[in-house]
Structures are given as structure tokens and as C-alpha cells.
Amino acid sequence: LRWERQFTISSMRVVDFHNHFYPPSYVERLTAPATSSRVKVTRDGEGNPCVHYPGGYNILVPAHRHIDLRQRVLDEHGIETQVLTFTTPGVHVEAPELAVDLARAINDEFAEIVRARHGRFAALATLPLNDAAAAAPELGRSVKKLGLPGAMVFSNVNHLPISDGRFEPLWTKANELGAVIYIHPTNPAGVESLLEYWLMPLVGFPFDTTLAAARLVFSGTVERHPRIRWVLTHMGGAIPYLAERLDRGWRAFSDCRAHIGCPASEYLRSFHYDTVNFSPAAVRLALEFAGAERLLAGSDYPHQIGSIPLMRETIEKLDLGKDAKRKILGENAASLLGLNS
Numbered sequence: 001l002r003w004e005r006q007f008t009i010s011s012m013r014v015v016d017f018h019n020h021f022y023p024p025s026y027v028e029r030l031t032a033p034a035t036s037s038r039v040k041v042t043r044d045g046e047g048n049p050c051v052h053y054p055g056g057y058n059i060l061v062p063a064h065r066h067i068d069l070r071q072r073v074l075d076e077h078g079i080e081t082q083v084l085t086f087t088t089p090g091v092h093v094e095a096p097e098l099a100v101d102l103a104r105a106i107n108d109e110f111a112e113i114v115r116a117r118h119g120r121f122a123a124l125a126t127l128p129l130n131d132a133a134a135a136a137p138e139l140g141r142s143v144k145k146l147g148l149p150g151a152m153v154f155s156n157v158n159h160l161p162i163s164d165g166r167f168e169p170l171w172t173k174a175n176e177l178g179a180v181i182y183i184h185p186t187n188p189a190g191v192e193s194l195l196e197y198w199l200m201p202l203v204g205f206p207f208d209t210t211l212a213a214a215r216l217v218f219s220g221t222v223e224r225h226p227r228i229r230w231v232l233t234h235m236g237g238a239i240p241y242l243a244e245r246l247d248r249g250w251r252a253f254s255d256c257r258a259h260i261g262c263p264a265s266e267y268l269r270s271f272h273y274d275t276v277n278f279s280p281a282a283v284r285l286a287l288e289f290a291g292a293e294r295l296l297a298g299s300d301y302p303h304q305i306g307s308i309p310l311m312r313e314t315i316e317k318l319d320l321g322k323d324a325k326r327k328i329l330g331e332n333a334a335s336l337l338g339l340n341s
């Protein structure tokens with residue numbers, strides 16, 4: 001039986017929705033004297049760049065930067081497609097003019113990788129979120145000109161909630177385009193309390209994803225823009241666990257009903273959730289909350305905390321039929337991103 005389950009899952013299409021890539025040109029720009037980046041860059045003992053942000057840093061190992069190596073890893077692990085996204089510290093930490101320039105360069109390079117690699121990679125755009133006037137046009141350019149299906153945005157922008165009215169033009173454009181909007185956490189407000197024991201990525205990240213999703217729902221952003229296809233990283237943070245409490249808030253507090261006509265969970269069940277939580281018990285809770293049609297396999301590769309093998313093993317251990325596993329491993333992502341067309 002064990003062999004049969006392994007054989008079955010190994011023959012299924014796998015799309016890794018959650019992983020990260022830093023285009024080489026971005027890394028070069030960060031360290032160029034003329035760039036005047038606000039990102040601190042150091043080197044580890046092996047010469048890898050380390051990009052720092054409040055409460056953490058990312059070690060840019062070769063697989064973060066070299067697409068040929070990345071594709072060989074996909075071949076080794078039987079991954080058909082990876083959905084490339086940028087990640088922390090993000091371009092929004094830079095001066096607005098530089099943020100716009102870097103976002104355009106990253107998106108151009110992502111689109112070229114997608115074109116050149118013939119289905120091995122998809123990608124979501126990164127946006128200059130600290131320049132509200134530029135973010136919506138760059139999303140439009142990325143979708144219409146570059147062919148990217150949407151964008152990855154951060155859970156806050158220099159501590160400004162993405163439910164803030166200043167982002168309404170971006171959500172209007174995303175709704176017009178029917179774009180995928182993938183919410184990834186970054187350092188939250190109050191990060192000073194999370195500086196020990198890597199608590200910022202371990203606790204702060206899922207907390208800020210949860211907060212962003214709740215604010216988007218209660219503010220009416222999700223209701224006003226029904227064509228946006230929302231996706232949450234790290235299995236939604238604590239959303240599957242706290243959804244009932246958010247519904248109680250809707251029933252108890254008029255503030256929570258001011259902008260929406262249904263309990264919060266009605267909106268949150270329309271989101272997609274990646275499986276970057278390598279506990280089968282936690283994934284079962286997300287399955288019970290949102291259903292197999294809303295889960296997307298994700299590895300967080302090649303971050304220190306990510307793992308392609310754990311991504312696959314976690315889904316394999318679920319007591320699900322072939323159809324449900326097939327959806328989670330790749331069919332849901334392929335449908336969401338238009339990879340079948």
C-alpha cells in the first residue's frame with residue numbers, strides 16, 4: 001500500500017506555487033554603488049549575499065539566483081512547474097523612484113524566464129507598493145504586456161495595511177484584470193518584540209498574513225472586488241483556525257458588519273491557500289475549512305525553512321483520494337494561473 005501511494009503521487013502533475021527567486025540583475029543592482037539601495041547586503045562564509053530587513057535576513061543561496069540550477073532541482077524532484085515570486089525585503093523599502101525601476105526590471109526578467117523555459121516556470125509580478133500611483137500601472141503592464149497572471153503583494157507596505165484606501169486603485173485594476181493576488185508576509189508593525197529566536201518569520205509572518213486577510217475582508221475590499229483571485233501564503237497563517245472567531249466578531253460587533261453583508265468566513269473560503277505548513281494535521285484543518293479545490297502545493301524553496309520533499313510528503317500523508325491529491329499537487333494551480341491553455 002505504501003509503495004502504491006508513492007507511485008500514485010509521483011505520477012501526478014506537481015506545480016510548486018510558493019517559492020522564491022531573486023533575478024541576478026536585482027542582486028547586482030543592490031550592491032552597485034550608484035544604486036543607493038536601502039537594503040543592507042552582507043556575505044556569508046560561502047560568499048552568498050545576505051539581504052537584511054527588520055527581524056530577519058535571507059541568505060541568497062545559488063538556487064535563489066541561478067535559474068539553470070533551479071531547473072535541475074525541479075527535474076530531480078519531479079516538479080513540472082514552479083511559480084516564481086520575489087520576496088522580502090521587497091522593492092517597497094526603497095525610495096519610490098528606485099522601487100518602480102527595480103519592479104519593472106524584476107518583472108521583465110521573470111517574464112523572459114517564463115518565455116524561455118517552455119512551461120517549467122510561471123511567475124507573479126512584484127509591484128512598487130510604496131508608490132500607489134505606479135503600482136496599478138505596473139500590474140497592468142505585467143498582465144497585459146508581459147503575460148503574467150497577477151502579482152505577489154506584501155501583507156503590509158512599510159507598516160501601512162494593504163486594506164488602506166490608498167491601495168484602492170490597485171485593487172480596482174486587479175479586479176478589472178481578474179488578476180491573481182498572492183499575499184506574502186513581511187515584517188509587521190511591532191517587530192521589535194520579535195527579534196529573538198527568529199520569531200519574526202516564525203510567528204510574525206503568519207500573524208501578519210492573518211491580519212492582512214482579516215482587514216481585507218472586514219474593510220469590504222474583497223466584496224468590492226469579486227474578480228480578484230486571492231491567495232494566502234503559509235496556509236493563511238491562522239485563518240483556518242480563527243475563522244470561527246472572526247465570524248463571531250461579525251455577529252457581535254457592528255464595526256465588523258459595516259462593510260460586508262456576510263460572515264467573514266464566507267469570503268475567506270473563496271481564497272486559495274498554499275500548503276507551506278508541513279504538518280498533515282494543519283493541512284487537514286485547512287482542507288476542512290476551504291476544501292481540496294482551494295489548496296495549492298508550496299515548498300518555500302530554497303529558503304532555509306522551505307523544503308520540496310516535505311511539501312510532497314505532507315500531501316502524500318493525507319488520507320485523501322487521488323482526485324483530491326491531484327488537485328492540491330498541481331491541478332488547482334494550473335487552473336488558477338491558466339497553465340492549461
